[in-house]
Amino acid sequence: MSYQVLARKWRPRTFETLVGQEHVVKALTHALEQNRLHHAYLFTGTRGVGKTTLARILAKSLNCETGISAKPCGKCSACVEIDSGRFIDLIEVDAATNTKVDEMRQLLENAVYAPTRGRFKVYVIDEVHMLSTSAFNAMLKTLEEPPEHIKFVLATTDPQKIPVTVLSRCLQFNLKQMPAASISAHLARVLGEEKIKGEPTALRLIAAAARGSMRDALSLLDQAISYCAGELTEASVRAMLGTVDDSFLFAIVQALAQGDAGAALAVADDMESRNLSFDAALQDLATLLHRVALAQSVPAVLSDEDPKRDMILGLAKVLQPEEAQLYYQIALHGRQDLPLAPDGYAGFTMSLLRMFAFRPDDDHGGGGVRGAEAGIPGAGSGARPTRVAQAMARAPGAFDGDWPGLAKSLNVSGMAKQLAQQSELKSFDGDAMELCVPVTLKHVADKSYQDKLKAALQDHFGRPIRLGVKIGGTTGNTAQDQAVASIQQDPFVRDMVETLDATIVTSSIKPVQSAAESRDDK
Numbered sequence: 001m002s003y004q005v006l007a008r009k010w011r012p013r014t015f016e017t018l019v020g021q022e023h024v025v026k027a028l029t030h031a032l033e034q035n036r037l038h039h040a041y042l043f044t045g046t047r048g049v050g051k052t053t054l055a056r057i058l059a060k061s062l063n064c065e066t067g068i069s070a071k072p073c074g075k076c077s078a079c080v081e082i083d084s085g086r087f088i089d090l091i092e093v094d095a096a097t098n099t100k101v102d103e104m105r106q107l108l109e110n111a112v113y114a115p116t117r118g119r120f121k122v123y124v125i126d127e128v129h130m131l132s133t134s135a136f137n138a139m140l141k142t143l144e145e146p147p148e149h150i151k152f153v154l155a156t157t158d159p160q161k162i163p164v165t166v167l168s169r170c171l172q173f174n175l176k177q178m179p180a181a182s183i184s185a186h187l188a189r190v191l192g193e194e195k196i197k198g199e200p201t202a203l204r205l206i207a208a209a210a211r212g213s214m215r216d217a218l219s220l221l222d223q224a225i226s227y228c229a230g231e232l233t234e235a236s237v238r239a240m241l242g243t244v245d246d247s248f249l250f251a252i253v254q255a256l257a258q259g260d261a262g263a264a265l266a267v268a269d270d271m272e273s274r275n276l277s278f279d280a281a282l283q284d285l286a287t288l289l290h291r292v293a294l295a296q297s298v299p300a301v302l303s304d305e306d307p308k309r310d311m312i313l314g315l316a317k318v319l320q321p322e323e324a325q326l327y328y329q330i331a332l333h334g335r336q337d338l339p340l341a342p343d344g345y346a347g348f349t350m351s352l353l354r355m356f357a358f359r360p361d362d363d364h365g366g367g368g369v370r371g372a373e374a375g376i377p378g379a380g381s382g383a384r385p386t387r388v389a390q391a392m393a394r395a396p397g398a399f400d401g402d403w404p405g406l407a408k409s410l411n412v413s414g415m416a417k418q419l420a421q422q423s424e425l426k427s428f429d430g431d432a433m434e435l436c437v438p439v440t441l442k443h444v445a446d447k448s449y450q451d452k453l454k455a456a457l458q459d460h461f462g463r464p465i466r467l468g469v470k471i472g473g474t475t476g477n478t479a480q481d482q483a484v485a486s487i488q489q490d491p492f493v494r495d496m497v498e499t500l501d502a503t504i505v506t507s508s509i510k511p512v513q514s515a516a517e518s519r520d521d522k
């Protein structure tokens with residue numbers, strides 16, 4: 001006898017057995033009982049909450065041979081065929097793989113024909129937000145003048161990406177994430193039916209790990225059954241969840257805490273060799289950082305049953321609160337940028353390198369950031385950014401000719417600070433100051449940055465200062481200047497500098513080339 005995975009075997013087949021979506025079930029039941037049927041439904045919600053399951057139950061309700069009903073019989077040929085996924089008038093499309101407009105058009109051209117077996121042709125389009133614009137347009141034509149025998153059931157995890165013109169023609173239902181308690185109660189029922197013993201705490205662990213997704217909960221339960229061989233104990237489930245799941249993310253956060261970019265990249269390489277989804281990884285990384293931040297502020301929110309409790313508390317100790325915040329933000333950004341990245345690996349590792357680039361410097365106690373370790377990719381070198389000497393407290397108005405020292409202590413932020421720190425002093429007579437920046441860094445010499453720097457100088461000296469900034473002619477290290485320029489010109493970096501008042505510690509930026517050269521020297 002072939003083994004059927006639990007998620008499929010225990011897929012709810014009636015509205016009553018659908019766990020945790022009572023509000024949607026109630027509305028749909030009402031509509032079906034009063035025969036107030038809409039021609040297009042949109043089910044939204046995160047993955048695994050039951051969107052397509054609900055769509056199939058709705059298809060049965062509409063096509064059950066006993067009549068349109070909120071309680072389809074489950075026995076007639078229509079119900080049986082829908083349950084087994086072979087009902088000819090239920091057309092299920094995964095938009096993630098059917099985004100081509102031609103396929104969509106062909107599908108919709110067939111919509112005009114009357115259903116073969118049922119009362120309605122039901123089109124279930126999963127991940128509908130993935131459709132191309134022209135595919136949406138093709139669908140919109142049908143939605144505008146839908147034939148009587150057509151029902152659309154659209155499902156998406158991302159309703160924001162659906163055109164308003166389509167949204168406005170759908171009756172929308174938002175499916176909730178299932179509470180852990182409902183999930184573990186359901187798992188207990190499944191285990192009872194399967195005649196497998198399981199400790200309640202083990203089921204709660206699985207429910208927590210499934211994060212609102214019944215499908216994930218059932219597949220974890222499947223894994224646990226084979227892992228635990230016989231009886232699901234808390235200890236074995238804890239071990240299972242701890243190892244299969246987030247171990248690589250814990251390793252990455254650990255590497256961040258230690259400033260070991262090489263170690264983090266090694267983990268990314270390992271993930272790549274295992275073909276793991278980098279999108280999911282960034283999401284999980286954000287989730288982990290969120291939990292670390294929670295643990296730092298309110299340790300009590302971590303449940304004793306949480307299998308990762310100790311690890312999260314451990315990370316909460318080694319990570320500064322502002323680090324957790326920053327990495328969380330970068331993970332979110334990285335996920336957003338991922339579709340634009342050359343590939344998943346590049347997008348993921350770039351996000352990690354950003355985290356290292358913006359790692360708050362311990363000496364600053366926040367605020368400042370280290371420069372990017374531009375020498376790291378591929379090298380696996382454990383090179384650390386150099387610590388930067390701290391700005392010294394200076395008496396107002398004093399100037400001993402040490403321009404780099406003064407530049408550091410000036411009350412400027414963002415790109416104006418970059419202008420101060422990247423420039424060379426050409427002359428200063430007490431009233432007029434002339435600075436010079438290398439051509440590669442000319443973008444820091446924008447008028448607006450000059451004005452800010454001038455204001456800071458006037459504050460410092462307590463009198464009007466004339467400031468002139470020349471481009472070119474400094475005696476800087478060209479490779480270094482270029483590395484600094486490339487970091488400064490990165491749109492994300494500029495964004496951080498301008499909006500978060502982050503500081504680029506330029507001395508910690510190492511050009512890739514010179515890192516390679518220095519390795520060759522050895």
Ligand SMILES: [Zn+2]
Nearest residue numbers: 064073076079
């Ligand atoms: Zn039926």
